[in-house]
Amino acid sequence: MTLTRTLRRTLAAxxxxxxxxxxxxxxxxxxxxxxxxxIDPAQGAAGDFSGTYGFWKDAAALERHRDWAGSTDPxxxxxxxxYPDLVDSGDVHAGHVAVDEGERFVRRxxxxxxxxxxxxxxxxxxxxxxxxxxxxxxxxxxxxxxVEARVEHCAKAELWDDVRQGSPLxxxxxxxxxxxxxxxxxxxxxxAAPVMAAYRRGEQLFYTKVGQLNFAxxxxxxxxxxxxxxxxxxxxTTPFGDAAHFPTYRTPVGEVESLHQRFGRCLNQMRAQPLKxxxxxxxxxEVFYTVLSNGYPITVPSIR
Amino acid sequence: xxxxxKIRTQLNGDVADIRVAMMHIMETxxxxxxxxxxxxxxxxxxxxxxxxxxxxxxxxxxxxxxxxNPFLGFRVRGVKAGDKLVVSWEDNKGxxxxxxxxxx
Numbered sequence: 178m179t180l181t182r183t184l185r186r187t188l189a190a191x192x193x194x195x196x197x198x199x200x201x202x203x204x205x206x207x208x209x210x211x212x213x214x215x216i217d218p219a220q221g222a223a224g225d226f227s228g229t230y231g232f233w234k235d236a237a238a239l240e241r242h243r244d245w246a247g248s249t250d251p252x253x254x255x256x257x258x259x260y261p262d263l264v265d266s267g268d269v270h271a272g273h274v275a276v277d278e279g280e281r282f283v284r285r286x287x288x289x290x291x292x293x294x295x296x297x298x299x300x301x302x303x304x305x306x307x308x309x310x311x312x313x314x315x316x317x318x319x320x321x322x323x324v325e326a327r328v329e330h331c332a333k334a335e336l337w338d339d340v341r342q343g344s345p346l347x348x349x350x351x352x353x354x355x356x357x358x359x360x361x362x363x364x365x366x367x368x369a370a371p372v373m374a375a376y377r378r379g380e381q382l383f384y385t386k387v388g389q390l391n392f393a394x395x396x397x398x399x400x401x402x403x404x405x406x407x408x409x410x411x412x413x414t415t416p417f418g419d420a421a422h423f424p425t426y427r428t429p430v431g432e433v434e435s436l437h438q439r440f441g442r443c444l445n446q447m448r449a450q451p452l453k454x455x456x457x458x459x460x461x462x463e464v465f466y467t468v469l470s471n472g473y474p475i476t477v478p479s480i481r
Numbered sequence: 482x483x484x485x486x487k488i489r490t491q492l493n494g495d496v497a498d499i500r501v502a503m504m505h506i507m508e509t510x511x512x513x514x515x516x517x518x519x520x521x522x523x524x525x526x527x528x529x530x531x532x533x534x535x536x537x538x539x540x541x542x543x544x545x546x547x548x549x550n551p552f553l554g555f556r557v558r559g560v561k562a563g564d565k566l567v568v569s570w571e572d573n574k575g576x577x578x579x580x581x582x583x584x585x
Contacts, residue, residue, distance in 0.1 A: 268489075268500065269487050269488070269489040269500045269501070269502045269552075270502050270550075270552060271502055271504060271550045273487045273502060274484070274485055274486070274487045274502055274504055277485065277487065278485070431548075431549040431550055
């Protein structure tokens with residue numbers, strides 16, 4: 178058995194049942210894979226393979242095709258749903274309320290335990306720009322950390338409080354932390370070996386087919402797939418730039434959702450067993466997705 | 482305790498563009514809890530009122546057809562910067578909430 182095959186099977190099992198399942202049981206799982214698309218991790222969002230980057234790369238580009246927004250124009254998908262983020266839209270939505278709630282919690286907690294803010298800010302007593310480098314490898318904890326994982330860890334370590342990933346409070350605090358980096362380009366440091374390894378694992382998961390419908394993320398979000406064509410009522414868009422607006426207020430759900438919760442919803446729609454937010458497989462997928470948004474500014478609070 | 486509201490105002494000449502995000506569960510009373518098969522009691526906003534400097538500029542009767550976490554946008558003429566805007570609602574359980582903002 179080649180090394181890649183072993184790796185593939187282990188990863189497939191991780192997606193199916195979390196990292197808890199042993200490799201021995203996993204060896205029986207048969208998996209198919211979507212053909213790979215060419216992605217250069219060094220390019221970030223600019224490396225978009227759908228050819229739509231020019232339509233959503235900045236406010237000026239979005240402004241040019243504003244009449245497509247929310248219309249039935251067949252080109253509307255090329256905006257990659259980035260138009261709700263336009264700053265001058267003057268919008269106010271539940272995402273703003275969630276950020277306010279997150280801020281109130283952080284302020285109250287920091288007044289009680291100043292270590293909480295220092296923990297979130299990784300030594301600094303402020304959160305400006307902190308989230309732009311996530312997900313990152315924490316050498317002290319020997320773990321890949323997402324913003325949500327950092328919130329959970331800091332609440333546990335400093336407040337002795339359980340703010341689990343996927344809970345509404347965790348997502349709101351994460352939304353606040355990310356909103357403090359709004360407008361700053363995402364910079365995931367791929368030079369760190371564990372992050373690069375996670376990127377490769379996440380890339381593998383992106384192409385791995387799962388569930389009753391035998392879908393991979395790539396089945397709908399790569400060139401030559403359904404991307405750009407109708408899938409029931411929607412048109413699947415490029416995965417590039419998507420991580421920039423999470424956690425986001427989801428109108429169909431009526432809640433603020435983190436990227437991991439969104440992954441879970443995707444897996445449900447693919448009729449696969451979703452994993453818990455914070456699962457190592459989701460962290461790998463988040464690293465992969467966030468690298469696809471490298472260089473693209475964070476837009477939190479947002480609405481989708 | 483009712484959840485907070487968020488108000489944003491934008492003044493163009495003497496017309497104020499007002500946007501309000503309310504947080505409310507807006508239960509219709511038609512849904513059943515899938516686990517217990519019991520009807521989830523209706524809980525929705527019935528009365529909405531907006532005042533500028535104490536004078537009512539908007540009064541609305543809402544029902545269960547309005548979505549969860551409603552968004553309300555409206556324009557008011559004859560408003561100047563510094564005016565005090567109050568938006569309040571009352572739901573079918575008698576719960577109330579209101580939020581203030583200064584027009585700018």
